[in-house]
Amino acid sequence: MRIKGLLRRVTRTNVLVAVGVFVVGSLIGVGLFTFIYAKGISYLFNDPATCANCHVMERHYDAWIAGSHSNVATCNDCHAPHDNIIHKYVVKADNGFWHGLKFTTGQYPENIEIRDSNRTVTNEACLYCHADFTSDIRMTAGSDQINCTRCHSDVGHSTR
Template identity: 30%
Template sequence: MEWKNYLERKTLTFMLIGALAAIAGFAIAGGGIAYADKASFCSSCHSMQHAAVTWQASNHRQFSCGDCHLPQENLVEKMIVKGQTGMHDTYHEFLRDYPDTIRISAKGRAIVNDNCARCHAYTIGNTFMSASGGHACTKCHRGMIHNQIVVKEGVPVE
């Protein structure tokens, strides 16, 4: 009986402590998500240093890695993709088995192309890319951000 009375008297205190813990948890999680979206975080892995250097020299350096490489339409989808790619990158960074030249996956390319079209909608508005809905920005502009050389039939094309 004493325990029940104690809980009834302390309910407001417990609710306040719970609310403060929830606020602190959201603040820490939000700060972590914001930090993990920065280039300084992405380039902290050895295998991403070349990508960070070439991005820094590009005309898109004002954007974070996540602005281009994560979906932007839906926060839940963005967090799921961030988790998936983060675990993938951590796994391969730990094993040190990344190839010298990192290739973007088909899913990653689709995300990047969607983000290009989102930011450059006005520019491509009256082109075949907009009309067809199958914008493939990276097909022609692959080296624009990360300075990759396009190779056709085994021969570098600049």
């Protein structure tokens, strides 16, 4: 008798709620596990070793250490915007999403290349940090954007 009474109380709505709670809970659980496993909190800060969390980036990290900027600039100094903190974290979130997706699925090229949007950020970082050196060049270039990485592509970390 008790089982029949319980079965009558189990409605379609209750089942849908239970399935919904299970699905949402599973997504949150998997998301938290992935965030912790991937050391996600470290990406909110400025330690260059964070970039080597992914084995694919170890070569770039080692090249940065041996490069000309390791004593004066971190990864974020060159690869994150300097204009405001919101833009910085929007770019970091965008990069984090694409890096995470590509590394998780294994769909990244052996020779990793910078995206155009990131090249723009890096170029603007060069101009920001080297404003004293580039002010005369910028005056002669007029409205044309100076492309620092075109000639200085291996300055931060040459992987050749």
